[in-house]
Amino acid sequence: MERKYIDCREYPSEMNCTVMLSADSETELLEAAAQHAVAVHGEKDTSELREEIRKMIKSMPMSKAA
Numbered sequence: 001m002e003r004k005y006i007d008c009r010e011y012p013s014e015m016n017c018t019v020m021l022s023a024d025s026e027t028e029l030l031e032a033a034a035q036h037a038v039a040v041h042g043e044k045d046t047s048e049l050r051e052e053i054r055k056m057i058k059s060m061p062m063s064k065a066a
């Protein structure tokens, strides 16, 4: 079992956002990240945005996740 995560520091932005989002499923993570992008980064929730977010998703072994 792996934990999916997105590190916002790797997302190109001018606000130096350091948020890290994580979830067990890619669907949950994508949803949370899309909301974060809209709320914090002022992005539009489009299929293009979600495609960009999907590319940023990484995974780590469950045992190392907090």
Ligand SMILES: [Zn+2]
Pocket: 008, 017, 018, 019, 036, 040, 041
């Ligand atoms: Zn962010």
